[in-house]
Amino acid sequence: MRHSSVRGEGATAQATGEISEGGADAPDAVPAPRGGSRAVRRAAARQRPAGRGRRRVLRWVASVLSLLILGTAAAGYLYYRHLNGNIHTDALNLGETKLGGSKPNAFGQTPLNILLIGSDARNDAENQALGGATDTFDGPPLADVQMLLHLSADRSNMSVVSMPRDTMLMMPKCTEPNGKVHPASKGLVQTNESLQRGGPGCTVAAWTELTKIPIDHFMMIDFKGVVSMADAIGGVPVCVEQNVHSRTRDGKGSGLKLPKGENIIQGEVALQWLRTRYGFEDGTDIGRTHAQHQYMNSMAREFRKNAKLTNPVKLNSLAQAAIEAMVVDTGLNKIDKLYDLSMELKKVPPGRITMTTMPWVYSTKPGLDGRVEPMAGEAEDLFRMVREDIALDGKGSGDPTGGASPSPGASGAPSSTAPQPTTAPTTAPASAPAKIAVSVRNATAGKDGAQARVKNRANDVAALLAAKGFTKAGADTQTGAEDTTVVRFAADGQAADASAVATALGLPAASVQKSAEVSGIVLFVGKDWRTGDAPTPLPPAPTVAPTSAHALNGDNDKACMPIQPGFTW
Numbered sequence: 001m002r003h004s005s006v007r008g009e010g011a012t013a014q015a016t017g018e019i020s021e022g023g024a025d026a027p028d029a030v031p032a033p034r035g036g037s038r039a040v041r042r043a044a045a046r047q048r049p050a051g052r053g054r055r056r057v058l059r060w061v062a063s064v065l066s067l068l069i070l071g072t073a074a075a076g077y078l079y080y081r082h083l084n085g086n087i088h089t090d091a092l093n094l095g096e097t098k099l100g101g102s103k104p105n106a107f108g109q110t111p112l113n114i115l116l117i118g119s120d121a122r123n124d125a126e127n128q129a130l131g132g133a134t135d136t137f138d139g140p141p142l143a144d145v146q147m148l149l150h151l152s153a154d155r156s157n158m159s160v161v162s163m164p165r166d167t168m169l170m171m172p173k174c175t176e177p178n179g180k181v182h183p184a185s186k187g188l189v190q191t192n193e194s195l196q197r198g199g200p201g202c203t204v205a206a207w208t209e210l211t212k213i214p215i216d217h218f219m220m221i222d223f224k225g226v227v228s229m230a231d232a233i234g235g236v237p238v239c240v241e242q243n244v245h246s247r248t249r250d251g252k253g254s255g256l257k258l259p260k261g262e263n264i265i266q267g268e269v270a271l272q273w274l275r276t277r278y279g280f281e282d283g284t285d286i287g288r289t290h291a292q293h294q295y296m297n298s299m300a301r302e303f304r305k306n307a308k309l310t311n312p313v314k315l316n317s318l319a320q321a322a323i324e325a326m327v328v329d330t331g332l333n334k335i336d337k338l339y340d341l342s343m344e345l346k347k348v349p350p351g352r353i354t355m356t357t358m359p360w361v362y363s364t365k366p367g368l369d370g371r372v373e374p375m376a377g378e379a380e381d382l383f384r385m386v387r388e389d390i391a392l393d394g395k396g397s398g399d400p401t402g403g404a405s406p407s408p409g410a411s412g413a414p415s416s417t418a419p420q421p422t423t424a425p426t427t428a429p430a431s432a433p434a435k436i437a438v439s440v441r442n443a444t445a446g447k448d449g450a451q452a453r454v455k456n457r458a459n460d461v462a463a464l465l466a467a468k469g470f471t472k473a474g475a476d477t478q479t480g481a482e483d484t485t486v487v488r489f490a491a492d493g494q495a496a497d498a499s500a501v502a503t504a505l506g507l508p509a510a511s512v513q514k515s516a517e518v519s520g521i522v523l524f525v526g527k528d529w530r531t532g533d534a535p536t537p538l539p540p541a542p543t544v545a546p547t548s549a550h551a552l553n554g555d556n557d558k559a560c561m562p563i564q565p566g567f568t569w
Helices: 038-047 053-071 078-086 125-129 191-196 200-211 267-275 285-305 312-324 335-346 378-387 457-467 492-504
Strands: 002-007 088-090 112-119 143-151 158-162 168-170 188-190 217-221 236-240 261-266 326-329 353-357 360-362 372-374 438-442 473-479 486-489 512-515 522-525
Touching (some): 112 200, 158 285, 158 378, 168 372, 188 191, 200 217, 200 326, 261 267, 438 457, 457 522, 486 492, 492 512
Parallel strands (some): 002 261, 088 326, 112 217
Antiparallel strands (some): 112 143, 168 188
């Protein structure tokens, strides 16, 4: 039974948000009066203090709604073609390591990885009018919401991995299209700052370096034009285990106030829910992430009901708002590609959608109190499951002969009205082994440098390659630092030859990477191959997400947020 239906007033009012730097929270928006005349409510809205919290919510909501709204608009597909001119694009990957996109499986089915980025950019009047301190206007943006969406090759399941905004990472070198270079960081940097290093392509580069997952597309959302989208589905059911009021004694918190049990929220209250940090779980950004997962799953179920978005005029206005609030990579630069993408996403039933958070631990490094780092072992287990297209819910994949479509929006991908091939794209054949030049580098110390490099290892492996027919293989005087053995190549024309080297050594396809840091084909002998004629085999991949990922199933309509002590009423 739903205990209440709560809708915030003054949806365009300014609200005070949470400070990104240091993870501290500033006073959040005070809910508008529920009673009184419209004029009184408008006056109250004008008196609210400015802030940044609304940004994190609207950009996140838009990232989901922009896909789902387009997906429910099949009847008006042709009507939306005029939106092409309003699509904003940016480069996909500004980093040095490019993995070449997702690879087809043995049945010619291709998984799809999309990075959803929430930007707090406030560089125009529309975004500034939605609230925030004036000293942040035209400032550098932050990628405060980052979610990797993985659509399985057979389209039977979907996995979402969130990275807490307080995660500390080493930032890769990023080069903007205009040639401006952002050097690799010398120390840990908060992940949301990646957006300031050239744009969303550097956020993609940071994820690529950390996870080794090939990212096919990104969608970056700001919050202009999407206020009305929060109400598009007429409210979202959420649940709290106790009465909750997100307000501290010194005025911090989102202002969310809900009674125990299930509530249908929309408008200002929905924004407060998605912003709430103080009051959920332990009062950290991790609890806020879990609340966002509950909201996202619930919203997906509401969209599935498809009872509230049948008006073509309303659908068009919502799609227009989504397009105007969104930046995508150049592979999604047409409305038909976005439409095809949304149709692929709709194939997955809610019961096969799994929301997770990257396993993390609090950093113990000086000056990083309250910040987190990826959890050794379990974070990599989660990333590996995505790389190997293993369903996070432990239920496996569907029928591999079902003929799932290839990645929509990729170069040459057909529209939804065209027949969908189920065979892998053709590539140039590899050269004969004796004609492939391979440089071998000793990288056996690993990235942590805990062990010394094995002496003469590059020579030993070069000799092993020569015995397999790669007579142009030779040891390089340069060294490296890799945990796993990889083959990197510089130009597209070398991809088949690099794959041939990997195959000869029994390396997985994921070990072959395109990189601007090499000039030809380079084999990096990693920490996993310190001795013997082959790398140490990896243990079997997990078959279900680790418990530290806090998985939430899309069909779970019983999820209820625990309440932090001291925030009940």
